[in-house]
Amino acid sequence: MPTVQEIHTIxxxxxxxxxxxxxxxxxxxxxPNPNLPIQLELIRYAVDYRYNLEGIAGGATPSASxxxxxxxxxxxxxSYGSKAYHLYVTGGIIPNPSSPTIxxxxxxxxxxxxxxxxxxxxxxxxxxxxxxxxAQKGAAILLSSQYVYNSPNLILLGGIIMSATEDLTxxxxxxx
Amino acid sequence: MAFVQNFTIAQTLGNPGIIxxxxxxxxxxxxxxxxxxxxxxxxxxxxVPTGTTTSYIxxxxxxxxxxxxxxxxxxxxxxxxxxxDAGGVALYSKTIxxxxxxxxxxxNYQLVNDEANGLASLNSPNWxxxxxxxxxxxxxxxxxxxxxxxxxxxxSANDRGTSLRLxxxxxx
Numbered sequence: 001m002p003t004v005q006e007i008h009t010i011x012x013x014x015x016x017x018x019x020x021x022x023x024x025x026x027x028x029x030x031x032p033n034p035n036l037p038i039q040l041e042l043i044r045y046a047v048d049y050r051y052n053l054e055g056i057a058g059g060a061t062p063s064a065s066x067x068x069x070x071x072x073x074x075x076x077x078x079s080y081g082s083k084a085y086h087l088y089v090t091g092g093i094i095p096n097p098s099s100p101t102i103x104x105x106x107x108x109x110x111x112x113x114x115x116x117x118x119x120x121x122x123x124x125x126x127x128x129x130x131x132x133x134x135a136q137k138g139a140a141i142l143l144s145s146q147y148v149y150n151s152p153n154l155i156l157l158g159g160i161i162m163s164a165t166e167d168l169t170x171x172x173x174x175x176x
Numbered sequence: 177m178a179f180v181q182n183f184t185i186a187q188t189l190g191n192p193g194i195i196x197x198x199x200x201x202x203x204x205x206x207x208x209x210x211x212x213x214x215x216x217x218x219x220x221x222x223x224v225p226t227g228t229t230t231s232y233i234x235x236x237x238x239x240x241x242x243x244x245x246x247x248x249x250x251x252x253x254x255x256x257x258x259x260x261d262a263g264g265v266a267l268y269s270k271t272i273x274x275x276x277x278x279x280x281x282x283x284n285y286q287l288v289n290d291e292a293n294g295l296a297s298l299n300s301p302n303w304x305x306x307x308x309x310x311x312x313x314x315x316x317x318x319x320x321x322x323x324x325x326x327x328x329x330x331x332s333a334n335d336r337g338t339s340l341r342l343x344x345x346x347x348x
Contacts, residue, residue: 035304042304042307068293
């Protein structure tokens with residue numbers, strides 16, 4: 001069980017995690033308690049008041065009441081509290097500014113129609129840095145190991161070839 | 177060194193009715209022999225402890241701080257301190273707008289404490305809305321006074337919170 005000080009620290013993180021998860025519920029099914037982030041904030045505000053009043057940040061020992069309500073608050077956080085505590089203890093992930101992560105835009109979908117039978121080097125010229133993330137030949141979805149994009153061509157691997165007039169639907173992303 | 181008037185304000189832990197003032201002025205002015213404290217409400221009336229017949233509270237110059245037992249509920253107050261000469265005339269004056277919300281904040285905390293002790297029903301349909309109303313009243317009072325310097329809005333929010341606190345059986 002985290003200490004009163006730790007619960008105080010992780011509370012805003014847990015609320016953000018809960019809020020994000022409830023937002024995901026819009027796409028992936030409503031969460032059992034969509035009001036949880038609000039309920040957590042209501043309790044946090046009350047406990048935070050007492051935390052400051054008792055001068056815990058200054059090193060004072062929490063009263064029995066504050067310990068009780070803090071533990072109660074932590075139980076309200078549920079799994080979000082556990083995740084927040086983990087983030088707090090491990091420090092989370094700090095990107096290295098000397099090698100920033102490349103950020104891509106939204107996927108773009110396009111279709112290439114083969115001109116002749118037997119094509120496997122498809123002249124698809126994508127923007128610099130583009131990455132093909134999906135390919136579907138006719139109705140068959142290709143594995144990522146079955147194609148490679150080598151500008152300016154998308155090359156089908158493993159003996160896969162196109163038939164004339166057959167469509168290859170592909171999705172790619174471009175660095176922003 | 178020239179006299180520069182100043183003071184700080186605090187509420188008392190466990191006794192929200194008491195306001196503590198501490199004189200933090202710097203410098204010296206030999207003409208100062210007394211201090212007067214005015215607690216001015218949003219209605220421009222003066223708040224004083226029970227039994228006080230003047231509109232102000234006398235703060236003896238020999239005391240660095242004073243505890244004033246005047247609050248019966250949460251209030252937004254303009255606190256004015258006058259540093260006076262022998263004739264009672266103000267030589268220096270300073271006013272600080274402050275919000276005192278310990279009554280309602282204590283009540284808000286007590287609700288959580290009761291829940292933690294299993295004394296309150298979380299299944300009440302009023303739980304979320306009533307708690308939210310109190311939360312908004314508390315935040316509103318603080319923001320109105322500290323960010324917007326509005327004693328009127330601050331007191332209005334304090335009174336909303338007080339109404340919830342005094343009629344708890346209807347809301348919680």
